[in-house]
Amino acid sequence: MSVRSFLTSLKSLVDSGALLKSPLKFVTGNQSADLDSVISAISYSYFTNLKDSSEHVIPLINIPREDLRLRRDIVSVLKAHSINEDLLYFVEDFSQLIKRSKAPSQLILVDHCNLQGDEVTDAYNAKLLKIVAIIDHHADEQIALDANPRIIQVNGSCSSLVFNYWYNQIGKPTSFYTNNDVISLLLAPLLIDTTNMTAKVENEDTIAFKKYGEILLSTDNTSFNILKAYALPGAEPQVEFDIFESFYKQVKTQKKNIEGFSMKDFLRKDYKQFEFHSKTSGSTSRIGFSSLSKPFSWILKNYTKAEIIKACTELRSDNNLDVNVMTTSYTRKDNGLYAREFAYCYNSTNSNAELYAKLPEFCTVLDLHSDDLYSVSAEDLSALNTFQSNEVLILFNQHNTQASRKQVVPAVKEAIETN
Incomplete structure (x- = not known):
């Protein structure tokens, strides 16, 4: 199942109220809502469902919906996967959903290890949320010590920690080859956060990058085709590794694009x-x-x-x-x-x-x-x-x-x- 198909199915369940029979589950990145935070949240949600199709975690982007347009790298990477903002959840959506959910809802933190944002913090203080899991690469702020998993360690990209955790949890490498379009999503924050694997690279990044390469370069690969179309539109690369560098450069260009910004x-x-x-x-x-x-x-x-x-x-x-x-x-x-x-x-x-x-x-x-x-x-x-x-x-x-x-x-x- 593609990430887009998963998000479409999830939206149908959310919109119909089917998930409200039990407390909702959210996974959110930090308040900067950068590429690492957004992809970490989406991939965590996707992998949860890949492991157990009865589990549904809502990926929350911790900004107002109107602010997504300012993050052109994220918009362009998601667009390559035919994912638009209508399939995503923002703080306005969270404020409405949390009121309808049975309390307490569950909250998973990725790319941060303490509460960020007024909407999430207010819900937590009102005892409408309980932090149940954390995967992060910032300094440990010593909260939610009973969270499971609670993975907080230095790493170039949080997305690598998310992938490696779920790769081990799912335990079936073939699942990642069959459902491979998530890999080109995950590659984007890893390359941006490590300057194309040349800076701040830690062991977990290296492990993830090796697996990404193995999956992306396999035959009949949807994710590789998405990557190629994004990195080299209208051109055929001479060698496969050119695509990784070109992909990095394209994402970086979009990240730096502030043309027309006030x-x-x-x-x-x-x-x-x-x-x-x-x-x-x-x-x-x-x-x-x-x-x-x-x-x-x-x-x-x-x-x-x-x-x-x-x-x-x-x-x-x-x-x-x-x-x-x-x-x-x-x-x-x-x-x-x-x-x-x-x-x-x-x-x-x-x-x-x-x-x-x-x-x-x-x-x-x-x-x-x-x-x-x-x-x-x-x-x-x-x-x-x-x-x-x-x-x-x-x-x-x-x-x-x-x-x-x-x-x-x-x-x-x-x-x-x-x-």
């Missing part, structure tokens, strides 16, 4: 938010984190100061944030070096403004410096900070280029909670 779209494309509680003051800070693929020099050239400040203030208002953090990662054109920036924006009238002003002092692990900003002048920053009353936007070079959002979030969390 500044607010750019901030929402890869976004997470958290609540941190100060042990000193007892106050709570809601902080949003946007990962951006362009430097601030590019942002200042492509958006007006009004658009930048408006996007920041609207994002805070829409999500009831105190601070929005923006982290950029890019390759410098002047020297070819990989670089990162750390910026954040808040309103100076906020009751915790004094603490927020000192965030850089407390985030020492990030090694932040305000000098030698890449093609951004002091005048540019001054103009941003004086454009709208009480809005503060601060930009730094992040000399610790190894620290992605996985390290930035804990650094900010510690800064807020201990000061």
Whole structure:
């Protein structure tokens, strides 16, 4: 059964109310809803049913439906499998379904190991959800210790952990050859997260990649044909391994495609938010984190100061944030070096403004410096900070280029909670 056929069948069951006879089961990725999260959730749901056709887990994409369009890599990979958004479930759908489900519904976390998103968190706090399983590659946050499976380990891609778990659980390699179109779905996040198997590759990634290759290069293979059509449209590759690299490049191109995005779209494309509680003051800070693929020099050239400040203030208002953090990662054109920036924006009238002003002092692990900003002048920053009353936007070079959002979030969390 193809992934599309499975999702079509699942939708019929959900829409008819047939699954409401017992508590619903959901599997969700993290709030950034990147390729790894989305494919991990869909494949977990698919493999559950492949092992036991009476089991149905609803794959939840942890964003509003309208935000899927901002993730062009995901849209294009799913489209290659004839999967459109009508077959998918988003936070709006979850909010409706959870009200109709017998409590408590079951929740499986993939690509994160703690609750993310207001809708899921609110349902959990209302005792409408119980976390029953976790598969993740982030730092263990020590919740749901009785979850089964509870697989939390360093890995390039969470999707590899999901595949390897179910490959062992199903125990019939022939099932994966017969139902092989899921493999080209799984290949996409693995190649993106490991830069085409050249960076951050761990043992579980290698194991999964080897199995993917064996399945994809078998004869009469639906998944290989999908892969070929996506990677090399209208062309015949000279050698089979060309397809893997071409597939990676095509997905990466779609991931980086932000043509036509407003500044607010750019901030929402890869976004997470958290609540941190100060042990000193007892106050709570809601902080949003946007990962951006362009430097601030590019942002200042492509958006007006009004658009930048408006996007920041609207994002805070829409999500009831105190601070929005923006982290950029890019390759410098002047020297070819990989670089990162750390910026954040808040309103100076906020009751915790004094603490927020000192965030850089407390985030020492990030090694932040305000000098030698890449093609951004002091005048540019001054103009941003004086454009709208009480809005503060601060930009730094992040000399610790190894620290992605996985390290930035804990650094900010510690800064807020201990000061």
